[in-house]
Amino acid sequence: MSTRLATGGRLIDRTTPRHFTFNGKRLTGYAGDTLASALLANDQMLVGRSFKYHRPRGIVASGAEEPNALVGLGRGDRFEPNQRATTTEVFDGLEATSQNHWPSLNFDIGAINARFASFLPAGFYYKTFTWPRSFWKHLYEPIIRKSAGLGRAPDPEARDPDSYEHFHAHVDVLIIGGGIAGMETAKRIGETGVRVLLIEQDVDWGGRAPVDGGEIGDQPPEDYIGGLLASLNAMDNVSLRTRCMGAGVYDHGYALAYERLTDHTPAAKGPRHRLWRIRAAQIITATGALERPLAFAGNDLPGVMLASALRDYVVNWGVSPGDRTVIVTNNDDAYRSALILRRAGLAVPAIVDARVLPQDSPLMAEARALGIRILQGHAIDHVIGQKRVTGVALCAHAGAGGAVIDEIACDAVAMSGGWSPVVHLWSHCGGKLCWDETRAMFRPDHNRPPTGDKGQAFVTTTGAANGMFTLQEVLDDAVATAAQITKTPPMTSAAPQAQAQEEAPLAPVWMMPQGAGVHHRAKAWLDFQNDVKVSDVQLAAREGFESVEHAKRYTTLGMATDQGKLSNINGLAILSGALGADIPDVGTTTFRPPYTPISMGAIAGPGRGDTFQPIRRTPIHDWLAANGAEWEPVGQWRRPYCLKRPGETTHDAVTREVTNTRKNVGLLDASTLGKLIVKGPDAGRFLDMLYTNMMSTLKPGRCRYGLMCNENGFLMDDGVVARLDADTYLCHTTSGGADHIHAHMEDWLQCEWWDWQVYVANVTEQYGQIAVVGPNARKLLEAVGGLDVSRETLPFMGWVEGALGGIPVRIFRISFSGELSFEIPVKAGYARHLWDHLLSACRDFGVMPYGTEALHVMRAEKGFIMIGDETDGTVIPQDLGMDWAISKKKTDYLGKRAQARPDMARPDRWKLVGLETCDGAVLPDGAYAVAEGRNANGQRKVFGRVTSTYYSPTLGRGIAMGLVQNGPDRLGEVIHFAKSDGVTTIEARIVDPVFYDKDGEKQNV
């Protein structure tokens, strides 16, 4: 059984118990425990069921690479699936639940899948559930999804109550990994005074060294690490962060790090996670190495662990995963686990070593001296046990398995297949790998590093991540790396001398025994999380999936949440064996960020709740909000669709607003209207190029409506231009177009006409703007008083300046509704004053605010186009019958040449018309005018579409505008528009687009 040892555990505080639950069972650990160590201390070996076969699974590793011990943490709004027990710190009140089991962890019905494992090989789903086709979506997929899968998704209605943040840091050197290599490098670089950020994913500094032992300059590693930490802390230019994982490396020295701030103290104030967005001139990955499992039959049974993890539990947390542990290895490092177990008073009945060494290595001799039985040239034939290990059956490694030599009773197996450098962060941005034959591993190829803007290497790597495994190698490499980065000779300060036992070379073992037969291969797991076995990868190779990327996707090897940290190298070695190719020729799959999963909250950072996105508010926003505004987004602005009164429907409100504006007077908050000042000796010439009509001839004090096209001739914006003085114009743009048109102007001024003397300023937000619209508009302004707005002084398309009710304003006499209308820009700080003034000036005139839908209805009644409704990026002014707004005199304007192209000039383009349904109903928006027959693609033939459609309260019927082939030539014709079912149609008559006051008398009073 696994249990807490009486002594030991350098990371735990036995005086501080921590109470938590696992599947509702109350358990106790200590401060400093991970959930994994605390579960093992409570003999909870079985922690989950596998993805596909629902096999019982236990803890395999002790860190970020753990594939099996994934749990659901928390509940309700704080529930999170797929959290690794090995990296979760235990706290009081922690609630963990195991995953992928039904009805319970111990009795899982889905485990029956394992009985049929031979029917569920790689690609099984692709081959089997393809017919009949409709069954996949409705029958097969739902059932497979129920049986497969890991954690369940949180409740869609759950709302994460925690906060998250980003932090931007700019440093000279970012060092990822706080083991000996990273710390030694940081100290030496830090001493030169440059800005260093050193991050470590774990709680504690020093990495594996304190567990693996040895001596550095007469000190145990733990003391040496303490000294390093003290010197780093003393440097003002060095920042240190623990619980902070290097998640990804990107172009231009950009890196992401994921800091977990309060996961271990959920009651603490402040954000839960912080995403570090780092710009570093140089990145050093000191990310260590991961031990590889060995592929033997039954290697997934609870109780089989990585040899290094097993000794971690003993040394770090005082936990013994088993009373009797058999070690199985192809290298010397696993002997350290045997020695540590024996010294902790635990039994090691045998070390099964696949190698046959000519003479004992020092570690081997030490183990033998302790009386441990060493079986060289041996292998595990299979592991014995149901839900946990009860023993191992041994055979010769050279054989095919099945010929069992011996059986040894044990309750834990420690396996080691050698070590793989963590090359993920080196590889994220293009760093290449080379195959190290001696150590059977991929390590960074320093001749092909990730390169920056000048072709310089911006990532380097050091220590075990660089394939340097002994203490001395690690220290020497750190010194060399620091010297290379700081550009000082490496010998100025030599590395401290380390003592550690010399190790004999490993023998690559990708399958155990070497010639394992089919039954063994089908039980030898490569990817524990995704249930991929040796036999699956070999099958993929046989079926022609020769590329490692294809084999990965076919078998799902390495595609689980652990991204194959334990399985990748073993898997591709099996693949290369099956293909008869060399491992480096097969290569690795692509390493992609993040290194381990990071929370969605951290990615969103401040982008949630009130700060999900910037909402632009006008100076009148608060009044509108307090008076029934039904908001709609217009760009990032919020504008009122209508202002609902108690008991009203939206339709009622819009009808009331339109009717009142046509009868009395309406107020519109038009503050969002784009306002661009264009000034300079060349301003007129500039605007003549931007607008399709002539602006330079406009007189000061007058306004003119204009259209703006892009270089391809398509209509992009429209609005009224006012000439303020000889060389100053005010260009109004659409609400959504202000920033875009401003940028468009700057683009042409800076890139093409750089020698023209024109300056542009976007003054949109300097002014609130209020439209006063309706037959009583003039009377209302006269009641407020201060400015002569008579027809003589302020004719249609003119403007005046002055003070209205004591507030300085400009008044434009322009109309988008067809009514007598004044648009009044006022400094934003006074817009609300003026609004209140206009509302309260005189109750007799029937003044009433209106929203954007009333604005739309009224402009449609007048046949005025709306950018974004009548235009969609494929429409030219000529399509809209706006030839009158295109100057024939000008030699050029943006879009002119494009509009002369044959397709633009052809006579049968879809053109703007008005549409009236024969029964007075409202046409569906976007409906197509349909003809008989089908086109080459089998689609119904169409010859037009609805661009704007409304119920007109003024006319008491549905009105619409649309683009119809040869439309203006077909006035009076009845055509058919398809409803959304694509079958039934509505009849509509083509009419003039101006439905109301065709002669424009009302706006001219």
Added chain:
Amino acid sequence: MSETQATPAMALGGAAFNGLISIREAAPQAMIALRGDLASIEVKNAATGVTGLDMPGPRGANWVGDRAILWMSPDELLILCPYDEADSALAGMAGCLDGRHALVTDMSDARSSFDLRGAGLRDVLAKLTPADMSRTGLPVGELRRSRLAQTPAAFWLKSETSAQIICFRSVAQYVFDLLKTAAQPGSAVAFFDR
């Protein structure tokens, strides 16, 4: 401005928050954008004459009290002075620039401004802006035009414990909410105060 007028409304009515640092919506201030050839004597005179301050170099901010010249781009300055002096400042600058191609626009109402005070302001800003907020990356007296989360903003440090932010008026609430979150208790980073 007419005497009958009330004072201008602030976007957030003078909102304030105290957390890791204190944040306060600043009172209205005249902001005048000046575009022109910054090397020309007329443009220099327009800027320095109205403020009584020296011309700043690239990215520089020169200020005394509530008057400032901010270098915005190679052809743009932002002039700050008391709100009720905007009209006289505009007229004075126009006088200096007579005959020279330049653009002077009143932007006083287009912007909102926040005062930040406290030792952790570099940390708080670094949560929201991708700009380098270190002492060397943004020394006291240098203006940075950047963004705060998803919206444009300009800011400069007046001292190690005092900064001013200028943003668009329409997003004042968004910027204030961002700052409140970034300065929430328990969220200190202590990255820049080593």
